[in-house]
């Protein structure tokens with residue numbers, strides 16, 4: 367079998383690139399669909415995790431960025447700009463570096479995980495920290511992108527959702543059909559919209575017999591869909607989804623309602639508990655925002671709302687290594703120190 371070629375080559379017939387268009391790829395997509403017996407046991411369903419932290423920059427954003435940046439190269443803008451809670455900027459910086467474009471990222475000051483900032487810096491982006499939240503940053507970059515010299519690569523750029531829908535294709539290709547339920551975290555609401563588009567397109571093309579029920583999950587302090595209106599001062603430990611005024615509002619509501627789904631909120635404590643559970647019992651290290659999907663599923667299971675034996679996929683959107691500080695919390699990195707003698711190590715481990 368030939369190696370995975372990245373989403374643009376793998377799913378060309380479903381993507382808006384023409385033959386001969388430039389393709390900017392880092393081999394994104396083809397991520398693992400990992401069965402999660404520990405979650406199946408707790409829910410009575412058959413639960414899988416779509417591990418998007420396995421993408422080149424450690425989040426699902428790479429799928430959308432491959433298509434968006436390819437289109438920027440085709441259009442000829444020399445510079446890309448984005449607002450971000452961290453992952454979009456990491457991905458934009460990497461794909462812009464690959465394509466030889468300049469990249470500017472506008473970020474909420476003090477609210478981005480260190481790993482994500484490091485990524486943007488090492489890939490050569492220019493960073494601007496704003497005294498405001500993500501929603502303020504998005505307003506600013508939309509205004510900056512009014513000029514042709516600057517291309518906006520947030521998920522309001524429709525090519526982003528085109529790329530991100532390929533995750534739904536992969537799940538169907540692996541399972542042989544769409545799952546009964548798909549659960550994912552919701553921030554700016556691009557990804558839930560992209561998955562719903564992907565599932566519908568695949569069903570329309572005869573590649574799947576059904577579309578899933580879409581369950582979105584927000585953090586309690588940043589849950590505009592649950593409140594039914596924008597949240598002016600969003601707050602959550604899951605900084606990736608610390609968003610109060612999602613850009614893809616209407617698309618996400620359509621995904622929820624057309625699929626017969628729901629969008630719930632979970633507390634920060636539930637998010638951190640789910641992150642620890644996934645790490646310890648499934649063996650996958652995800653970032654807090656990603657754990658919101660699993661936290662939402664577990665809450666529904668406690669409420670008795672999970673269909674027995676149903677196939678359920680939770681997207682875990684980003685890699686835990688991006689934000690080790692939150693994952694460790696108060697736990698110091700302080701292993702017992704001993705001499706370089708096996709006997710001493712054995713004594714510490716209780717193996718003597």
Ligand code: F0G
Nearest residue numbers: 450451453454553554555556557683684
């Ligand atoms: N999970 C992670 C890890 C994210 O980084 C994001 C969004 C989401 C979930 C929510 O996805 O916005 O499509 O509903 N991060 C954006 C960013 C906002 O700037 O990196 P969404």
